[in-house]
Amino acid sequence: MTRSLDALEQALDDWRGAGPFVLGLCGAQGSGKSTLSAALEQRLKVRGVRAAVLSLDDLYLSHDRRQALARAVHPLFAVRGAPGTHDVPQGLALVEAAKAGQDVLLPRFDKATDDPAPEAGWTRAQGPLDVLIFEGWCVGARPQAEADLVAPVNDLEARCDPDGVWRRYANGALAGAYADLFARIDRLVLLAAPGFEVVARWRLQQEQALRAQAPDGARVMSDAEVARFIQHYERLTRHILSDMPSYADLTLRLDEDRRLKDLS
Incomplete structure (x- = not known):
């Protein structure tokens, strides 16, 4: 990671001038972006x-709001991850506050409860910030062309989204509020x-490590559950x-061991 960190720090020094600077960092699950x-x-x-640091993962909608989206649009929106499952207005307000030099209250999402953590556990970053690092698995992603949405990319889409309702709604979110x-x-x-x-292999390694460290009774995904879960991210990850x-x-x-191979 040191070479990636050195390269990123050097680039940031070359880019930023006076005033708050927002650095977007996109990386797939398990890539080491956090x-x-x-x-x-x-x-x-x-x-x-x-x-x-502001993480896109900390902007997820609450469990109840995703359940409502699942009922109104498509059942797959009950699962956090795809565009449409984040509180984009909250993220926009935070980034604009940082750019205005104001204090920023950084939210936290509790994946164990599948809900935002209580505000008392959030972090206050005192303004004005020089740099806000905005990281996430689809930060900066652009929507796909309509023709690319027709065919399913995996078994999950073929079985659960045969008409493309889920993927088209997520793609529309990318073209709108996320943009x-x-x-x-x-x-x-x-x-x-x-x-x-x-x-997919990196994400499986993450869950296996969690499984090894988790106390008895803790809820972690099996290998089969991880394989299905990662399919929610496959389409957009490949596109990115x-x-x-x-x-x-x-x-x-990066190479397969997450080491920096080259940069451009």
Whole structure:
């Protein structure tokens, strides 16, 4: 990770000027984006740069709001992850507050309860920030062309979304509210996995590590559950790996062990 961190820090130094700067960091599940973001935040703080991290994962809608979306649009929206399952207005308000030099209250989502954590557990970043690192698995993603939505990409889509309602709604969200949010990013960095097959293996490794550390009775996914869960992310992850290198300001290409292979 050190080489990726060095490259990211150097790029950020070259990019930012006076005033708050929003750095977007996109990376598939298991790519190390959260670890990299935290390490960059600490490096910047050591240098006296006021920095904070906003994670897209902490903007998930509550369980009840996703259940309502599942009833109104498509059952797959009960599962957090796809565009449409985040509180985009909340994210937009946070990013605009950071750009205005205000204090920012960074939310936290509790995946154990499948709900936002109580506000008492959120983190207040005192403004004005110099850098807000906005990281997430689809940060900066652009929508797919309509023709690319026709055929399912995996068994989940074929069985549960044969008419494409779920994927078209998510794609429409990317073209609308998410595009407004991502437009506030000053520079975008892609942490690029070698391919989706590697991403699936990384996500399985994450869950296996959690399983090994979890206390008796804790709820963790089986290998079969992970395999199904990752299918919710497959379409957009493949699209990002194909599309985003053409417009990201920096692409850090990783090998299968998450080491930096090259950059552009």
